[in-house]
Each structure stands twice: as C-alpha cells, then as structure tokens.
Amino acid sequence: MTHTQDSWTTTTITPDLLRGALDLERTARGVLPHRLPARARAQCADPQLLMAQSQPSGVRVALRTAATAVELDVVATKRVYKGAPPRPDGVYELLVDGRLTDRAVVSDGDALHIDLMTGAAELRPGPVGTVRFDGLPDRLKDVEIWLPHNETTELVALRADDRVEPLPDRGRRVWLHHGSSISHGSDAAGPTTTWPALAASLGAVDLVNLGLSGSALLDPFTARAMRDTAADLISVKIGINLVNSDLMRLRAFGPAVHGFLDTIREGHPTAPLLVASALYCPIHEDTPGPCAFDPEGLSGGQLRFRATGDPAERAAGKLTLSVIREELSRIVRERAADDPNLYHLDGRDLYGAADYDELPLPDELHPDAATHRLVGERFAALAFGEGGPFADKRS
Known part of the structure; x- marks a missing residue:
C-alpha cells in the first residue's frame, strides 16, 4: 500500500476516538478531555481538583x-x-496492536x-505543538496514543496518511479505578507505566483511571461519576489524601466511606468492588x-513533604494511615456480610515497610518509576490473578 502526502487527512476528534475520558469539552483551539463530567466539575471550584482531572x-x-504515520497537534500545559x-x-x-512501539x-x-509556598498560580499561553509517529506497520492495525498522565492536554488536530476509524470493542472488561496522585501516576516514567496502567495491561482490561492528584477525598460528585460510568470491575483506594489534607475526623470518615460505596452500588450493584487502603508512607x-x-528541601532545590500534625491528636479523632486502614478493614468486613462482591486490600501488600x-x-x-512497576505487578497478581476479586471467570 502506498501512502503519499496527498493522502493525508484530518479527522475531527470526537468522543468515540478516545478511551478513558468521561467528558470532552470543545475549546477555542480544539477539544479538552476531562476525567470528571461537567456536572461534577461544577460542584467544586478547587484548582487542584480541576487541574488533576x-x-x-x-x-x-x-x-x-x-x-504508517500519525500526527497529533496539542497544547500541553x-x-x-x-x-x-x-x-x-x-x-x-x-x-x-497493544505493544509499546514509540x-x-x-x-x-x-x-x-x-x-x-503561597499557592499563587499564573497561566502563560504558549504555542501549539505537534507529536508525530511514523514508520508504523503498513497494514490494518489497532493504534493507541496514550496522552501524558501529568499534563493537561488540549487536542487541536489529528492527521494521518490513511483513513482512521474508532477502535472497535474488543470485548475486554472495563476497570474503573479511583485513587490519589499515586493512582494518577505521580512520578511514573510515562502514561503506560503508571501502576494502574501496568496492572490493566497485565490483567487484559480497559482502564478508566480516576486517580486524582490530591483529590481522593470521598467527594460525592466523584462517587456519582463512578456510579454513572459503565464498568465491569471497580476499585477505590482510600487514605493518603484524607490524611495529608487533614480534611475530616474519624466521626465523619466512616459515614463518608459508607456513602461513597452506597452511591457506587446504585449504578453497579453486583460488580466486583475492591476497597484498598494506602501504600506504606512513614510520615x-x-x-x-x-x-x-x-x-x-525547597531551599536546596529538592521537593520533599513532611507531616505537621501531632500523633497525640489521634485521640481527638485526627486521621492517620494506620487509623484509616483499621476502619476500612472493619467497614468492608461488615458490609461484605450483605455484599458478597465487596473486597478489601491492605495497601501495604502492594508497598510495605520492607x-x-x-x-x-x-x-x-x-x-x-520502579515502585510504580512493583505496585502494578503486585496489584495485577492479587486482583486479576487466580482467586483474585477481578479474576476473569468468563468461560
């Protein structure tokens, strides 16, 4: 098959050409994928959440x-x-065809x-850039371009030297996951090597990642977004953002977890639902x-974090990871008596003190990046492996 410059075509970027986005906003320059729907975004003006999603x-x-060649014009933030x-x-x-190529x-x-230190932010506009992939096999094939997991990316134009169509449904199960910046990808090497992306690849499932940096806070609008999103498998990772934001006390935590799970169950009454606690985090x-x-650390040009609370404040209901892990284990155990498809995973089984x-x-x-790979491989073995809550039982 011969491809010439004259055969290049521009394809309008529509929702059916994207996987993993819950909304596609039309902008002055193109379209902007969102991982939370417009209704959810309208209910919280937190800049951190809006940037993360x-x-x-x-x-x-x-x-x-x-x-054999594809170009994508983008504006990355x-x-x-x-x-x-x-x-x-x-x-x-x-x-x-599912293999990382470029x-x-x-x-x-x-x-x-x-x-x-102050939280002040200033947006300075810049130009459109182009990402080009060429040398693709000269045959009909599945092509996926995974967007940067950590940069807001406005899509301006999609060009190719042959016709493109939406990727058809391959019959893979859909895994919907919600968590913190670690689930979002934090310092992973790339979008296909965040721990959820790695686990999804190993589990042969399609990922919808609602890992939201700094924003795994049991927000009702996130639970409703999960309720309304088609999925076969669901997981929520709870803990670190509730502690490091000092958002709530123990009295509010339990009912908030119950409410979050209740909302998910309204849309997914029998889907396997895995509740995971946080990875080990000494601070x-x-x-x-x-x-x-x-x-x-900042004065030395290094980004580091520290806990500013007092361990004695646990007596007044302040949350720590150890407190949250104990509560999550109890909540899941008690709910599982009436919900046989509800499961618990201690995050330290993914990454512990050792x-x-x-x-x-x-x-x-x-x-x-190395720890993302470790966590992804362990999650895949524990969740998707034989006897795991996400094991494929289809004959």
Whole structure:
C-alpha cells in the first residue's frame, strides 16, 4: 500500500476516538478531555481538583487504521514550580496492536507557574505543538496514543496518511479505578507505566483511571461519576489524601466511606468492588496531617513533604494511615456480610515497610518509576490473578 502526502487527512476528534475520558469539552483551539463530567466539575471550584482531572491519566486516542504515520497537534500545559527543579516534559506513548512501539514529547505549550509556598498560580499561553509517529506497520492495525498522565492536554488536530476509524470493542472488561496522585501516576516514567496502567495491561482490561492528584477525598460528585460510568470491575483506594489534607475526623470518615460505596452500588450493584487502603508512607503512618512542603528541601532545590500534625491528636479523632486502614478493614468486613462482591486490600501488600527500605519514596510521599512497576505487578497478581476479586471467570 502506498501512502503519499496527498493522502493525508484530518479527522475531527470526537468522543468515540478516545478511551478513558468521561467528558470532552470543545475549546477555542480544539477539544479538552476531562476525567470528571461537567456536572461534577461544577460542584467544586478547587484548582487542584480541576487541574488533576484535566490531566489525562489513562486517556488515549484509540484508532483502527492502515496509516504508517500519525500526527497529533496539542497544547500541553507545563507546570513550573517556583524554587523546584524543572519538570520533564510529558510523554506520549504509541501502542500498535497493544505493544509499546514509540514515545515522544512536545516541549511547546502553555505554562502554569506555581508558587508552592503561597499557592499563587499564573497561566502563560504558549504555542501549539505537534507529536508525530511514523514508520508504523503498513497494514490494518489497532493504534493507541496514550496522552501524558501529568499534563493537561488540549487536542487541536489529528492527521494521518490513511483513513482512521474508532477502535472497535474488543470485548475486554472495563476497570474503573479511583485513587490519589499515586493512582494518577505521580512520578511514573510515562502514561503506560503508571501502576494502574501496568496492572490493566497485565490483567487484559480497559482502564478508566480516576486517580486524582490530591483529590481522593470521598467527594460525592466523584462517587456519582463512578456510579454513572459503565464498568465491569471497580476499585477505590482510600487514605493518603484524607490524611495529608487533614480534611475530616474519624466521626465523619466512616459515614463518608459508607456513602461513597452506597452511591457506587446504585449504578453497579453486583460488580466486583475492591476497597484498598494506602501504600506504606512513614510520615503519615501514625502522624496526622496536614502535609506540607519541606522548606529546607525547597531551599536546596529538592521537593520533599513532611507531616505537621501531632500523633497525640489521634485521640481527638485526627486521621492517620494506620487509623484509616483499621476502619476500612472493619467497614468492608461488615458490609461484605450483605455484599458478597465487596473486597478489601491492605495497601501495604502492594508497598510495605520492607519495600520502603529498598525503594524509598523520593519526596517521602510519591513512589518513583520502579515502585510504580512493583505496585502494578503486585496489584495485577492479587486482583486479576487466580482467586483474585477481578479474576476473569468468563468461560
């Protein structure tokens, strides 16, 4: 098959060309994928949440095509933290028939300048950039472009040197997951190597990732979004953001968990639902939040976190990871008496104290790329493996 410059076509980016997004907003320059629907976004004006849900972790452009070259025009939002080392550009990863084939970055785009100490932010507009993948096999194939998990990415144009169609349904189960910045991807090497993306690949499922950096806070609008999203398998990872934001006390925590799970069950009454607690995190195991940036680290150009609460405050109902793990275990155990498809996973089975000794958290809060791989592989074995709650029982 011969492809010439004259055969290039531009395809309108529509929701059926995307996987992993719950909404697609039309903008002045193109379209912006969102991981929370408009109704949910309208119920919370928190800038952290709005930024996190617009970063397309797990979102991919999914095509069936014979094209040998594909281009995507984008406007990425680069984050620039005052006093901190420059962040690497977000990575676009190309999968052909499910295999990672190429990677690319786009250096141009908008820049969001953030002062970590004051919270002040300024958006400076930038130009459109282009990511190009060529040398693709000259045959009909499945093509996925995974968008950067940690950069808000506006999609401006999609071009290819042959016709493209939406990727057809391959009959894979859909796994819907919600968690914190660790589930979002934190310091993973790329969008296909966040721990949920790795686990999804190993489990042969399609991922919808509602890992929301700083925003796994048992928000009712997130539970409603999960209720209304088609899914075969569901998991929620609860703990670290509730502690490091110092958002609620023990009295509110239990009812909030029950309410969150009740809402999910309204839309998914019998789907396997896995409730996981936080990974091991020494600064918050027995010390409440809030969590704060370590000014000494920032002065040395290093981003680190510290817990600012007092362990004695646990007596007054302040939350720690150890308190939350105990409560989650109890809640799931009691609910499971009437809900046989509800399961519990202790996050320390994914990353525990011994793992911290071998693979410490670089900033005391977020795992590095190697730890994402470890957690993804362990989750896949525990959840999707034989006897696990997500094991494929289809004959």
